[in-house]
Amino acid sequence: MSSSTKRPRYVCTFTDTLKQRFPIMKDGREPTEVFCSICNNHFSIKFKGGADIEKHILTEKHKKNSLTVSSNTKIDSLFQPQSSGLTDQISAAEATLAFHTVKHHQSFKSMDCTSQLVKAIFADSNTAKSISCARTKTEAIVTGVISPWVIEQTKIEDIEKENNSVLDIKRILESTHEILVARANANFMPLKVRELLAKCTAENQEVFKHDLKNMYKTCVEYLIKWMTPLDDFKVFNWLMLKKGQMIDFDQIALSIHYLNGKGIHIDDVKLFDEIASLNSFLTKQEEAFFDVMLHALWANIFKTIGISRLPEILRICQYIFAITAQNANVERVFSIMGAQWSKERNRLNVSSIRALLLVQYNLKSLTCEAFYKSIIKEKNLLKKVSSNIKYDKTN
Known part of the structure; x- marks a missing residue:
């Protein structure tokens, strides 16, 4: 390359960031130009960008025109309130930082530093500059917004279960x-x-x-x-269906007696009729129908025959398949609790620990980035983050 070749000079344009910083300025006739709504004229920001706008605002002409406008126009028309889009971004960022704190077993106190650090590092970001998420607000977001949301999601979505009963x-x-x-x-x-x-x-x-x-x-x-x-559950062995094996009502009588002892009433007359119908259905099925996990086998039966036709059998299945096959879930809860409620962090109250466990356990597979992408779409949730409702302990 020739030494005489000049390097291209950086050209400033009217960016979205500048538009938010200077709401009285509008788009000019070209990207490197802006229009001042106070002075009603265009000027270039090609060389210094925001500095050119600040220089214009300090001119005597602009100051004089501003006084004239202020006497005739409501200030609201010039300085619009923060846009809902930016507000949502701020709320989503604060919620994600709160989730990040829980996800990585950090203390709420650490957010006193983090929120200020984010402002300093990303000083040119309107979102970062507006973040106000110290320890008290972070804890309130977790307990009053994210935790109730997790419970709601668990109610309306299918609960993921283990593949074995x-x-x-x-x-x-x-x-x-x-x-x-x-x-x-x-x-x-x-x-x-x-x-x-x-x-x-x-x-x-x-x-x-x-x-x-x-x-x-x-x-x-x-x-x-x-x-x-597991010997107590041998009365339910008849649920483990096989090709060519008929269900004997005498076997089921033991299951009825067991469930009655647990306060679960089963109508034996209706159950007898249901078993007869089920046996008739099973004799027509091929070997492949039975070659699946037990919970999947019964799910196929109820889907094919219809739940309304097998209500008593359904009650029995609901009981037995609700029993966890191992205690890994319980151990995980205590493990998470131990990590959060340590000797160094012993001032958390029960409601805060409950919220931490709900978030940690139910959102364990969700990354912080995925959480942000998910919560940015939840407008009602973002409103709670930015409002005082998150501090309401009765909510």
């Missing part, structure tokens, strides 16, 4: 138990192990076989320990 777990454990018992009785070991064992001395072979038997015994005892609490 307590009966599935029971069946898996029983199957595993049978396999282990059979292997223990036969002193089973893979062929590769047998080949390696044959190279050992007779004494070492006996030691290995003894240890193998103890291993099987320990595994079986461990399984039995975890299977015992």
